[in-house]
Amino acid sequence: MYLPLRIKFLLVAAGVAVVALGSSLWAVSYQLESRMALQITGMLSGAESTFISWRNEHQKHLVAEARIVAHDPRFFAAVADGDEATAEPTAREFQAMAGSDLFLVCDRRGRRLAHLGAGGSALTFNWPQSVPPVDQTMRWDDKLFLLQSQAVTVGPDTVGFVALGLRVNEELAQTMGRVAGADVVFFDTKGIFGSTLSESQSVEYVRQLKSTTPNATSTVPDLIRVGGERVLCRMGRLATGQEACYAVIMSLDARLKPQIADLRGTVLWVGGLALLFAFAVSWSVASRVTARVPKLVAAVEAVARGNYDQVVSHEGRDELRTVADAVDRMRHELAAQIEAIRAANAEKLASERLAVVGKMSSTIIHDFKTPMQVIRTAVELSSGANALPEKREKYARMIMRELDRMVGMAQDLLSFARGERRMTRTELDVEEFMSTAITAWRQICDPKGIQVRYESPLPPTRIAIDQDKIRRALDNIVINAVEVLAPGGIISISCRREQSDMAIRVADTGPGIPAEIRSLIFEPFATFGKETGSGLGLAMAKKAVEDHGGTIAVESEPGTGTAFTIILPVGPPGQSVSLNGMGEQHHASALV
Amino acid sequence: MQTLITTIVLLVVALLMDAEKLSAAEIRGNVALRGVETKAPARYVVRGQNPAGSGTTASGMVAVAVEPLDSRRTPVVTDTPYVMAQENTSFAPNLLVVPVGARVTFPNRDAIFHNVFSYSPPRSFDLGRYPKGETRTVRFEESGIVRIFCEIHASMYATILVVPWDRYQLLNSQDGFSFPDLPAGQYRVVAVDASGRRAKSDIDLKNGQIINVSLTLE
Numbered sequence: 030m031y032l033p034l035r036i037k038f039l040l041v042a043a044g045v046a047v048v049a050l051g052s053s054l055w056a057v058s059y060q061l062e063s064r065m066a067l068q069i070t071g072m073l074s075g076a077e078s079t080f081i082s083w084r085n086e087h088q089k090h091l092v093a094e095a096r097i098v099a100h101d102p103r104f105f106a107a108v109a110d111g112d113e114a115t116a117e118p119t120a121r122e123f124q125a126m127a128g129s130d131l132f133l134v135c136d137r138r139g140r141r142l143a144h145l146g147a148g149g150s151a152l153t154f155n156w157p158q159s160v161p162p163v164d165q166t167m168r169w170d171d172k173l174f175l176l177q178s179q180a181v182t183v184g185p186d187t188v189g190f191v192a193l194g195l196r197v198n199e200e201l202a203q204t205m206g207r208v209a210g211a212d213v214v215f216f217d218t219k220g221i222f223g224s225t226l227s228e229s230q231s232v233e234y235v236r237q238l239k240s241t242t243p244n245a246t247s248t249v250p251d252l253i254r255v256g257g258e259r260v261l262c263r264m265g266r267l268a269t270g271q272e273a274c275y276a277v278i279m280s281l282d283a284r285l286k287p288q289i290a291d292l293r294g295t296v297l298w299v300g301g302l303a304l305l306f307a308f309a310v311s312w313s314v315a316s317r318v319t320a321r322v323p324k325l326v327a328a329v330e331a332v333a334r335g336n337y338d339q340v341v342s343h344e345g346r347d348e349l350r351t352v353a354d355a356v357d358r359m360r361h362e363l364a365a366q367i368e369a370i371r372a373a374n375a376e377k378l379a380s381e382r383l384a385v386v387g388k389m390s391s392t393i394i395h396d397f398k399t400p401m402q403v404i405r406t407a408v409e410l411s412s413g414a415n416a417l418p419e420k421r422e423k424y425a426r427m428i429m430r431e432l433d434r435m436v437g438m439a440q441d442l443l444s445f446a447r448g449e450r451r452m453t454r455t456e457l458d459v460e461e462f463m464s465t466a467i468t469a470w471r472q473i474c475d476p477k478g479i480q481v482r483y484e485s486p487l488p489p490t491r492i493a494i495d496q497d498k499i500r501r502a503l504d505n506i507v508i509n510a511v512e513v514l515a516p517g518g519i520i521s522i523s524c525r526r527e528q529s530d531m532a533i534r535v536a537d538t539g540p541g542i543p544a545e546i547r548s549l550i551f552e553p554f555a556t557f558g559k560e561t562g563s564g565l566g567l568a569m570a571k572k573a574v575e576d577h578g579g580t581i582a583v584e585s586e587p588g589t590g591t592a593f594t595i596i597l598p599v600g601p602p603g604q605s606v607s608l609n610g611m612g613e614q615h616h617a618s619a620l621v
Numbered sequence: 622m623q624t625l626i627t628t629i630v631l632l633v634v635a636l637l638m639d640a641e642k643l644s645a646a647e648i649r650g651n652v653a654l655r656g657v658e659t660k661a662p663a664r665y666v667v668r669g670q671n672p673a674g675s676g677t678t679a680s681g682m683v684a685v686a687v688e689p690l691d692s693r694r695t696p697v698v699t700d701t702p703y704v705m706a707q708e709n710t711s712f713a714p715n716l717l718v719v720p721v722g723a724r725v726t727f728p729n730r731d732a733i734f735h736n737v738f739s740y741s742p743p744r745s746f747d748l749g750r751y752p753k754g755e756t757r758t759v760r761f762e763e764s765g766i767v768r769i770f771c772e773i774h775a776s777m778y779a780t781i782l783v784v785p786w787d788r789y790q791l792l793n794s795q796d797g798f799s800f801p802d803l804p805a806g807q808y809r810v811v812a813v814d815a816s817g818r819r820a821k822s823d824i825d826l827k828n829g830q831i832i833n834v835s836l837t838l839e
Binding site (some may be wrong): 106184185 | 740
């Protein structure tokens with residue numbers, strides 16, 4: 030899948046930003062949580078201390094009140110007789126003064142003389158005579174009191190006890206909760222007496238708390254879970270050795286969650302901005318980098334096309350610059366190498382040509398010998414005294430023909446040796462051109478018993494070609510066929526139109542060309558199975574056809590025959606092309 | 622010493638023989654404080670009463686009285702009032718036995734104010750504050766224990782035992798008591814000390830019978 034670098038950069042930036050954001054959020058949350066937990070632990074300890082000192086203050090107050098009451102002569106006078114009727118009104122008076130929730134008076138035997146503030150049922154209170162209960166909690170019906178008692182003495186004699194009680198209830202919980210800045214629950218094994226929490230919460234908390242034993246020596250608060258909420262809790266006895274407990278409670282989650290949410294909000298805000306910034310930066314950086322890529326591609330493609338002059342831009346200072354520099358170095362080196370190859374090729378071509386000429390010389394001289402022999406014989410015969418004038422004319426024509434042939438051969442040779450391409454196109458009618466050629470070929474073939482068939486389903490077509498060259502190419506193919514055909518052989522020639530091309534096909538019924546040399550037959554000086562010939566025939570034919578922008582191909586089946594197909598583009602009429610700009614008058618002046 | 626003991630024993634024997642001869646009964650006994658060991662009952666009898674100044678401020682003093690339960694006997698009331706003074710931020714004496722109908726004066730001999738009062742059911746009163754040299758008088762019409770306090774000074778306390786009969790004794794708690802020449806009948810022996818600790822015992826006394834009573838103050 031094609032994914033532009035820009036998008037990749039963007040995705041990477043987004044990924045990195047999200048991971049960074051997530052991990053930092055986690056880390057900060059974790060840190061905050063542990064710090065907050067520590068802080069809340071500290072707060073809870075503080076709250077408990079406040080709670081305890083507040084409770085102690087209350088107890089001290091009770092103790093002081095009890096002492097004042099017990100030492101008041103009017104009070105102990107009322108108690109001294111152990112008489113309920115005497116004690117009751119005095120006790121009422123003193124309770125109003127002390128302002129305590131519970132006011133309890135007993136005689137020296139623990140018999141109750143007065144109880145105020147507890148209401149309800151009669152108090153079944155077994156007051157020990159020897160040990161006055163100091164600093165204790167007491168349950169009365171469903172009420173719980175924090176109690177401070179004091180012996181009432183007259184001289185050396187203890188006449189009774191007075192106890193002042195602080196009611197442990199909802200109101201006290203609320204007040205203590207406010208003072209401590211935490212939730213407070215009072216409870217014992219039988220029930221809850223006061224709580225700043227809702228009833229259901231209290232019940233759940235107490236259920237959890239009962240499973241833990243109050244541990245006054247522990248400095249670490251208990252961490253309990255109530256309804257999935259983490260709660261820090263300190264609990265202890267309301268009075269030493271008593272059953273009733275208090276619990277000071279702080280919800281960790283309730284305090285943590287808003288903080289965490291706050292933090293999360295901030296981090297997400299900042300993170301979002303950072304993400305946008307990362308996007309912008311990565312986009313701009315990627316754009317800058319990738320903007321140079323099309324230039325680089327253009328430069329490389331120019332080199333691919335063979336244009337070694339386009340300088341690759343040297344922008345930026347990064348890996349892309351390194352690539353650009355490398356491409357530029359490659360361009361330089363390629364240019365140099367290609368220059369060197371060209372030079373070497375030209376040199377090689379020249380030397381090859383010379384070598385070919387040298388190699389040809391013997392063949393050519395041999396070829397030239399025959400026409401020269403003919404000319405010499407014709408000259409001898411025509412210069413003879415008894416030569417008839419019509420004979421002389423005949424010999425003269427013979428000489429002319431042989432000379433033309435030699436000139437042609439020389440010209441071919443020269444052209445090939447020089448590697449020149451000279452062409453003069455003439456617009457002509459294909460049918461006319463072909464019928465002339467067929468007539469000539471039949472004159473050669475008829476005496477040898479070879480049949481020339483011609484077939485042309487072509488509509489009247491005009492084509493611009495160098496007719497000499499094409500004729501010579503066709504001649505070469507036909508002569509080759511004639512040379513390999515036995516009497517009775519057939520040469521089939523046909524012309525077809527294939528779209529904008531014209532195809533000329535020359536097929537024989539000869540022995541065919543072996544597969545191994547089929548690819549070599551268009552090479553110069555490749556003569557196979559032929560006694561005569563310069564070895565240039567097919568090479569020249571190929572060259573002539575290619576000069577016209579056409580192609581030549583061979584099909585051969587050993588034992589069945591060979592077929593050459595020349596395909597020529599049907600060019601626009603009246604076009605004359607001279608590729609090398611060589612004039613018509615340029616003929617071979619000298620070869621040897 | 623030995624001579625003295627012999628003399629006492631002889632005296633007691635002579636008295637017993639005399640009592641038997643009169644066919645009169647007797648209650649004797651001792652008073653103990655809870656947790657305090659008491660001596661064996663004394664072998665001598667304290668007779669008669671001390672109409673004036675029959676109080677004491679010494680600690681360890683106990684007032685013991687015998688009250689008939691079946692019949693009321695009017696005690697002899699002297700015109701002379703009994704005295705319970707306030708001296709050195711204490712009552713002096715702090716234990717007093719008075720017959721029903723007796724008057725008690727409470728003179729303030731201290732340089733500071735005192736406020737004598739009592740919430741006790743037999744006689745509840747409040748004399749208010751008065752300075753040195755002044756006095757207040759209270760008449761006690763009902764028998765029983767009356768506890769006296771000062772509303773200003775918590776350390777001050779006293780007890781007055783109001784008796785319906787003339788048989789009572791003030792004695793050291795270590796000593797025994799004895800009430801001879803009692804006619805047969807039902808009695809209550811009451812003991813109290815200054816701080817109000819008290820004890821009682823009901824007795825059915827037959828002719829010629831001698832009953833030993835052990836009382837423990839509580």
